[in-house]
Amino acid sequence: TWTTGNVIEEQVALIRAQVGDKRAICGLSGGVDSAVAAALVQKAIGDQLTCVYVDHGLMRKGETEQVEKDFVAATGARLVVVDAEKRFLDALAGVSDPETKRKIIGREFIRVFEQAQLEILQEEGPEVAFLVQGTLYPDVVESGGGTGTANIKSHHNVGGLPDDIEFELVEPLRQLFKDEVRMVGQELGLPEEIVQRQPFPGPGLGIRIVGEVTKERLDLLRDADAIAREELTAAGLDREIWQCPVVLLADVRSVGVQGDGRTYGHPIVLRPVSSEDAMTADWTRMPYEVLAKISTRITNEVKDVNRVVLDVTSKPPGTIEWE
Ligand code: XMP
Numbered sequence: 054t055w056t057t058g059n060v061i062e063e064q065v066a067l068i069r070a071q072v073g074d075k076r077a078i079c080g081l082s083g084g085v086d087s088a089v090a091a092a093l094v095q096k097a098i099g100d101q102l103t104c105v106y107v108d109h110g111l112m113r114k115g116e117t118e119q120v121e122k123d124f125v126a127a128t129g130a131r132l133v134v135v136d137a138e139k140r141f142l143d144a145l146a147g148v149s150d151p152e153t154k155r156k157i158i159g160r161e162f163i164r165v166f167e168q169a170q171l172e173i174l175q176e177e178g179p180e181v182a183f184l185v186q187g188t189l190y191p192d193v194v195e196s197g198g199g200t201g202t203a204n205i206k207s208h209h210n211v212g213g214l215p216d217d218i219e220f221e222l223v224e225p226l227r228q229l230f231k232d233e234v235r236m237v238g239q240e241l242g243l244p245e246e247i248v249q250r251q252p253f254p255g256p257g258l259g260i261r262i263v264g265e266v267t268k269e270r271l272d273l274l275r276d277a278d279a280i281a282r283e284e285l286t287a288a289g290l291d292r293e294i295w296q297c298p299v300v301l302l303a304d305v306r307s308v309g310v311q312g313d314g315r316t317y318g319h320p321i322v323l324r325p326v327s328s329e330d331a332m333t334a335d336w337t338r339m340p341y342e343v344l345a346k347i348s349t350r351i352t353n354e355v356k357d358v359n360r361v362v363l364d365v366t367s368k369p370p371g372t373i374e375w376e
Pocket of ligand 1 (some may be wrong): 252255256332368372374
């Protein structure tokens, strides 16, 4: 019979057999899959695992702390945090084309991650031979089912490392669906905020600012996003809503009136969607009172925002993210 306990026990044994007394590296993204994969491997091999978290400065409020503090507290994992905010912001300066932003963020991410791998390798010796990935069953099916080779989550690209070192993949979630991964994560004692986290794009808030990405704009969007998330959770809508991107139209200014005078602020877009798999989606018909509360709070509490609008486009034709 399928129980989370059985899955954990079985995977722990398999991981131990695969890794032996060698070492493994796992990149954490802040998401469910990498966190659960890391927690399983940590349970199996303890300090033979080193986790790496690249802080690109594009995360939502509190998410980096969740990894740094809560994940570590829950698992006891060894974690290397690379503070790369400045590097990412420098690389993104002056760029507002969506695809270019995505390419820059992806490129910088791989470079920073590989540099961290190299440093761990130099410190711990070449017996670091395993790379942990949170590949799920649907990813396996989508990529043709190969084992230990390339898949659609492409962070195992290890260019820049010495030629004679090849990472073998450890993929303890290969047989699991998302809801099962969440159950395993819960059983392993991971924080609720990580286990129940809704989908969030790798490029983070970088693709939720329409226009150039700057620190000020990121901070503003983080504040607005935190309010929206807080109110959606308080209203009990986290399950009904697949995800709710909060988008800053940084290049748009609209006229408002606040206090005694007219303001020129930026609009914030709420994009709540209902979906089964993100391939198609519909905008969520959520209660007006919740929308009203979010709107009032964001315009009152977030500087330079004087308007909140609701995206009522299904996918297709609109994608879930704005960029
Ligand atoms: P779209 O915008 O294409 O998004 O309708 C579909 C789903 O994918 C997420 N998304 C990403 N996830 N890296 C990710 O890991 C990305 O670059 C990325 N872009 C979009 C999006 O949040 C939605 O769940």
